[in-house]
Amino acid sequence: MSDSNLHQNTSEDQGVPSGAPATTGTAPAPENVPGEGEHKSKTFTRRSVLAMAGCGVAGLVVGGVLASWGVTSKSIASGRIEIRTTPTKMIVTDRARCSGCQRCEMACTLKNDGRVCQHIARVRVWPNYNFGTNVGSTDGAYGNCEFTVEHCKQCEDPACMNYCPVHAIYADEKSGARKVDADRCIGCGMCSQACPWNMPVVDSETGVSTKCISCGRCAEQCPNGAIKFIDWEDIAQKVIDQGVVRTTTLVQA
Structure with a gap:
């Protein structure tokens, strides 16, 4: 994907559809160009934003995005913290709490x-x-x-x-x-x-x-605070705010 195909999102670009694709994979391929001078745009979902950065749950932990919820590699390895992803939520449970x-x-x-x-x-x-x-x-x-x-x-x-x-x-x-x-x-x-x-x-x-x-x-x-329900939208915004990945819209020239 060339740099010319990536453009910074406006605030209205950041609406997130209810359907949630898988947390891993690549960005969707461009659709066929409908005609001369026309273009289509597709706003990435919350999970697609993470997938573009190669983030998955492991990337969020290593990148420190989940640190504010007490999630670190050490806490997961010890069995103290469990993370469960659902279609629209990330559930963090801290057994020590x-x-x-x-x-x-x-x-x-x-x-x-x-x-x-x-x-x-x-x-x-x-x-x-x-x-x-x-x-x-x-x-x-x-x-x-x-x-x-x-x-x-x-x-x-x-x-x-x-x-x-x-x-x-x-x-x-x-x-x-x-x-x-x-x-x-x-x-x-x-x-x-x-x-x-x-x-x-x-x-x-x-x-x-x-x-x-x-x-x-x-x-x-x-x-x-032993149970946290975190919206995927919030997680996506956090990786954007921390510079892990920027919000993008795929635009076909």
């Missing part, structure tokens, strides 16, 4: 179900509270007191959606999160069985499966 208070579980169910019910919470601390993910992990109350915060991974190819016999799980057009259609769901529990982490759970009161919709309520209510 988690006190095991389960406020995230309470906030989640209050917002989504109208009651406090640990069993159906979309974010979970309690199942691994004592021993971590397994007895030998040294985490949890009986280990180093670093608690595991589990949440839906919003998989690109979700097993819960693939194995639902009535196609009750779908990708939300705006957020990209996998949601459950309560009117379709028959409460069979196949989604929970198919998920490697058993994240969807059937609510015994409603007979409908529950799962994370990336609403971010758990992060808002965490008193220690």
Whole structure:
């Protein structure tokens, strides 16, 4: 791509579509020129901006873009920090900050179900509270007191959606999160069985499966800042502000 094809974006160029492409890869190829004297422009999405700089999550860590959220190569290597990317969010969980208070579980169910019910919470601390993910992990109350915060991974190819016999799980057009259609769901529990982490759970009161919709309520209510929901748009703007990559619009001459 020549320098003549890259132009600095104006503020209105920076709107970001709801769809989010993969975090790695190259910029899209130019479309065919429609005619003499005409041109087309394509504004890059938040993830495309990062991909152009060769950023992915590793690049964001090395470049220090995520440092303000406590994310460093050392913290990731130690297992203290986990980063999970979703269609429109980056979720950073800091196990060292988690006190095991389960406020995230309470906030989640209050917002989504109208009651406090640990069993159906979309974010979970309690199942691994004592021993971590397994007895030998040294985490949890009986280990180093670093608690595991589990949440839906919003998989690109979700097993819960693939194995639902009535196609009750779908990708939300705006957020990209996998949601459950309560009117379709028959409460069979196949989604929970198919998920490697058993994240969807059937609510015994409603007979409908529950799962994370990336609403971010758990992060808002965490008193220690152990969970952060970061918009891809914010991350893209930060790499621009720090000079890692500039905002660009592809223009065909």
